[in-house]
Amino acid sequence: MQQPPNAGIPVGISACLTGEEVRYNGGHKRSRYCLQVLAERFRLEPFCPELAAGLGVPREPIRLVGRLGETPRVKGTVTTDMDVTDRLEEVGRRFVEAHRHLRGFILMKGSPSCGLERVKVYHENGMPSHSDAGVFVRTLRAHFPELPLEEEARMNDPVLRENFITRIYAMDDWKRHVEAEPGLHALLQFHSRQKFLLMAHRVETYRELGRYLAEAHRLPVEEAMAHYLRAFMEALSRPATRKSHTNALMHVLGYLKQALDGETRRDLLAAVEEYRLAQVPLAVPMRLLNHYLQRHGSDYIRQQSYLDPHPYELGLRNAI
Incomplete structure (x- = not known):
């Protein structure tokens, strides 16, 4: 593939x-x-x-x-x-x-x-x-x-457009990194980098799949992969809302709270709040978070697909 x-x-x-x-x-x-x-x-x-x-x-x-x-x-x-x-x-x-x-x-x-x-x-x-x-x-x-x-x-519709293209890139990740080399390790790695994207779309599925993978070693890997992909893509088919994006943004921000001074944290919180109130598009808090994550974020948080689910040049998050 x-x-x-x-x-x-x-x-x-x-x-x-x-x-x-x-x-x-x-x-x-x-x-x-x-x-x-x-x-x-x-x-x-x-x-x-x-x-x-x-x-x-x-x-x-x-x-x-x-x-x-x-x-x-x-x-x-x-x-x-x-x-x-x-x-x-x-x-x-x-x-x-x-x-x-x-x-x-x-x-x-x-x-x-x-x-x-x-x-x-x-x-x-x-x-x-x-x-x-x-x-x-x-x-x-x-x-x-x-x-x-x-x-x-x-x-x-900007929301439907961004959602569809997000799903395409998520499926591409799956095809190249899980389906091409099937195994429990590849499945766990995929889930690890897709966690915050999943959280932004359906937090219930985020929790359910986390519990499922904790027991997945007991199942044939083909069965575990099929179950996971079906649930994951179904969750992503539900467009994220400002409320669910705000929740995911706050979780991402939590990975920076020890590294940033008070004024910088307040600026980031203000950007997230402006997004929640529909005063700015999602690209604004995302741009700020990515800037500080590149400097202070752990490898785990920087590898999250939620931060860059599709090419920045498409400008999809400028309109939602």
């Missing part, structure tokens, strides 16, 4: 978002952010499940059809007896088998195959019923549940 440093982190993406003309009408939905910003960091791997299922371009539009409480089928909007659900599910299963190396997937909003959520589901009579996820997404969640997923349109 290891890559050359310049290869980029492999991330799947709905092919229409890269400008490929694979939509039902022969068009595309080219994403400037994905291609001009993320492509500098990620190796984007385009995929269109509808094209892979042999539906062709152009093609009859498809949509989700079903009743509330049932798993919707995927049917033609004109040829209503055309059901491509099984074909799309099989495409999804084959995709997962061949793409376990991915660190995330960027999806097309509203698609009956690639929509992450709020995709319209229709009654058989053509009237809107409710909403669900696209069939390709459902297959990814069933067979690759730890894979970070996000819609391109939702990344206009």
Whole structure:
């Protein structure tokens, strides 16, 4: 799974978002952010499940059809007896088998195959019923549940954007340092450097996984790794809040209290409080903490992924 440093982190993406003309009408939905910003960091791997299922371009539009409480089928909007659900599910299963190396997937909003959520589901009579996820997404969640997923349109929200990219880099850490050389030691080291990131997202999982790892030596390592990764990525999928970030920041600050004079500690506490009150973005207290941690922090605290979960140049914490 290891890559050359310049290869980029492999991330799947709905092919229409890269400008490929694979939509039902022969068009595309080219994403400037994905291609001009993320492509500098990620190796984007385009995929269109509808094209892979042999539906062709152009093609009859498809949509989700079903009743509330049932798993919707995927049917033609004109040829209503055309059901491509099984074909799309099989495409999804084959995709997962061949793409376990991915660190995330960027999806097309509203698609009956690639929509992450709020995709319209229709009654058989053509009237809107409710909403669900696209069939390709459902297959990814069933067979690759730890894979970070996000819609391109939702990344206009700074919190969701930062959360998704944080998850991609966390998954990359896992793939390179745990999955590549599986073992209890690698798992414990991963948890050690991810502790404060986990705390910022879900402190309950932080505590639960700490207890779990204390007994993990009694389990087969594959079982321990699978359980840990599932719980870890599920916790990270919940965006951190100002309250939970503030809690993590205060814990980090605790590692400096003996090394700093009173005035410097008060300045750091003031920056954290200004962040809590939404007067400054997260980047402000983080920048100050990183400055003093580089001078006075222990090796343990400096190696925390929470301090730099993604490249500083992306500016993700300037907007949250």
